[in-house]
Amino acid sequence: MAETPEVLEGTETMNGQAAEGTWEPKILGILCNWCSYAGADLAGSARLQHPPNVRIVRVPCSGRVDPQFVLKGFMRGFDGVLVSGCHPGDCHYAKGNYYARRRLTLLTRFLETMGIPRERFQFQWVSASEGARWAESVREMTERIRKLGPFQGVGRPVPLLIPVVARQSEAQAVGVEAR
Amino acid sequence: MNSQTEQIRTEARRLLESGEVSVVIGYGPGSTPARATPVFVRRAEDVDRLFWSPACAQNLALYVREQAGRGKVAVVAKGCDARSIATLIQEKQIRREDVHIIGVSCSGVVDPGRLAPAGLDEGTLKSLAAENGGLKADCGDGEVPLEREAVLKRACLFCDTPVPPLSDTLIGEAPPLQPAADQTLPEDLDARREFWAEQFSKCVRCYACRQVCPACYCKECFTDRLPVGWVSKRIAGPENWMYHTTRAFHLAGRCVGCGECERVCPAGIPIQTLMRRMASEVDALFGYRAGMDPDAEPVLATYRDDDDGPAE
Numbered sequence: 001m002a003e004t005p006e007v008l009e010g011t012e013t014m015n016g017q018a019a020e021g022t023w024e025p026k027i028l029g030i031l032c033n034w035c036s037y038a039g040a041d042l043a044g045s046a047r048l049q050h051p052p053n054v055r056i057v058r059v060p061c062s063g064r065v066d067p068q069f070v071l072k073g074f075m076r077g078f079d080g081v082l083v084s085g086c087h088p089g090d091c092h093y094a095k096g097n098y099y100a101r102r103r104l105t106l107l108t109r110f111l112e113t114m115g116i117p118r119e120r121f122q123f124q125w126v127s128a129s130e131g132a133r134w135a136e137s138v139r140e141m142t143e144r145i146r147k148l149g150p151f152q153g154v155g156r157p158v159p160l161l162i163p164v165v166a167r168q169s170e171a172q173a174v175g176v177e178a179r
Numbered sequence: 180m181n182s183q184t185e186q187i188r189t190e191a192r193r194l195l196e197s198g199e200v201s202v203v204i205g206y207g208p209g210s211t212p213a214r215a216t217p218v219f220v221r222r223a224e225d226v227d228r229l230f231w232s233p234a235c236a237q238n239l240a241l242y243v244r245e246q247a248g249r250g251k252v253a254v255v256a257k258g259c260d261a262r263s264i265a266t267l268i269q270e271k272q273i274r275r276e277d278v279h280i281i282g283v284s285c286s287g288v289v290d291p292g293r294l295a296p297a298g299l300d301e302g303t304l305k306s307l308a309a310e311n312g313g314l315k316a317d318c319g320d321g322e323v324p325l326e327r328e329a330v331l332k333r334a335c336l337f338c339d340t341p342v343p344p345l346s347d348t349l350i351g352e353a354p355p356l357q358p359a360a361d362q363t364l365p366e367d368l369d370a371r372r373e374f375w376a377e378q379f380s381k382c383v384r385c386y387a388c389r390q391v392c393p394a395c396y397c398k399e400c401f402t403d404r405l406p407v408g409w410v411s412k413r414i415a416g417p418e419n420w421m422y423h424t425t426r427a428f429h430l431a432g433r434c435v436g437c438g439e440c441e442r443v444c445p446a447g448i449p450i451q452t453l454m455r456r457m458a459s460e461v462d463a464l465f466g467y468r469a470g471m472d473p474d475a476e477p478v479l480a481t482y483r484d485d486d487d488g489p490a491e
Contacts, residue, residue: 067425067428068401068409068425068428071421071424071425071428072409072410072421075417075418075420075421076417087491088484088488088491095482098482098484098486099479099482101482101486101487101488101489102465102478102479102481102482102486103479104488105464105486105487105488106431106457106460106461106464106479107428109460109463109464110424110427110428110431110456110457110460112368112371113364113371113453113456113457113460114371114372114375114420114424115368115369115370115371115372115373115374115375116368116372117368123488123489124489125489125491152369152372153417154372154375154376154416154417154420154421155376155379155380155415155416155417155418155419155420156376156377156380156415156416
């Protein structure tokens with residue numbers, strides 16, 4: 001079964017429910033396999049210090065980034081979302097990042113319509129050789145989100161904690177293997 | 180009988196008698212003068228079932244798409260409806276040569292759900308008519324003028340295409356009306372987030388907005404996927420938010436602002452406020468308006484080398 005159950009480890013403390021003073025920005029990073037992911041990898045192997053606040057999801061191309069990925073990130077309570085792909089002209093699939101640019105530029109403006117400040121969403125180009133640029137953008141974004149504070153969430157607050165046991169039996173009932 | 184009704188019937192008769200189209204999709208009288216119902220006329224002798232009035236609210240582009248592949252059809256279309264049809268042609272859901280558009284210039288249609296709040300008893304309503312951009316109703320004691328702002332489908336107040344930009348037959352002239360500016364959305368971002376949280380908390384996920392939308396034609400909607408798809412079926416703040424924002428994004432550069440989603444919403448969510456904002460962002464970024472040109476490339480299915488985006 002391809003679908004993942006709605007159990008996401010570690011999300012329980014999101015939506016600003018963390019204890020006072022211990023809050024750390026949680027940033028969802030969606031990175032293209034060919035440029036930004038390799039760039040982030042380079043930052044690591046070069047031992048470039050940068051904050052551990054970005055949780056990285058690797059996608060084949062920034063053109064694969066459905067705006068829904070970003071919306072879902074905010075829905076699940078991430079404090080910020082970072083999408084990073086190849087520079088224009090460098091796309092492994094020739095033009096995926098051009099399509100992404102249209103959608104994600106529109107998304108930035110749309111988020112403001114929804115009341116989400118554009119500072120919480122970053123869309124950037126980082127190539128495979130730009131490890132330093134990756135580290136710098138993570139530092140910069142983490143600090144910016146830290147200043148903005150926890151994301152207040154979308155929709156009216158609802159209990160986010162459905163006991164995991166119940167969730168597991170629910171998942172089994174619909175044929176998904178629980179983790 | 181108003182002159183538009185007469186002209187629609189004449190044109191429908193001509194199209195059916197000549198065999199040019201197999202069916203004319205139009206409006207017929209509904210249960211009260213404030214309601215119309217879609218009718219499908221297949222024989223020339225039945226054209227008197229067709230009529231035109233300020234009650235013709237539905238967007239019939241929905242049915243044009245359903246008839247795709249069954250030969251040529253004719254459809255009665257307002258400005259917004261004609262733009263919907265153009266969008267469907269752009270997206271290759273229907274072929275231009277398979278549809279004859281009987282375009283009708285429109286000065287706005289009535290939302291029956293707004294009559295009672297405006298102090299009008301639909302039960303005693305005898306007639307409803309449009310005149311020079313104004314509205315008149317008769318509730319048994321003579322014709323009285325109606326306030327457009329109070330009874331029109333909300334989207335009509337913001338309409339900037341009263342004349343169909345695409346048509347084969349055009350009936351009527353442009354009404355002397357100016358579109359209003361939507362002031363619904365608060366300026367402050369936090370207030371905005373709260374505003375939408377409150378609005379979406381009313382949503383019961385009946386999906387009427389999706390069902391009535393000519394542009395929502397996916398065979399499988401993201402929200403119907405099982406077992407657990409992009410958004411769960413739970414009716415709760417974040418899930419409702421996810422449903423509405425995703426739907427808005429799926430309609431980016433495609434929504435023509437006919438406002439049917441908002442009219443059929445049982446919870447009264449101002450869906451069009453969201454859609455209008457999206458449409459104006461698309462216009463500002465890409466200089467594109469949905470459904471104005473059936474030959475144009477859909478805006479998010481293409482790109483330009485010099486699009487706005489992050490710096491190098």
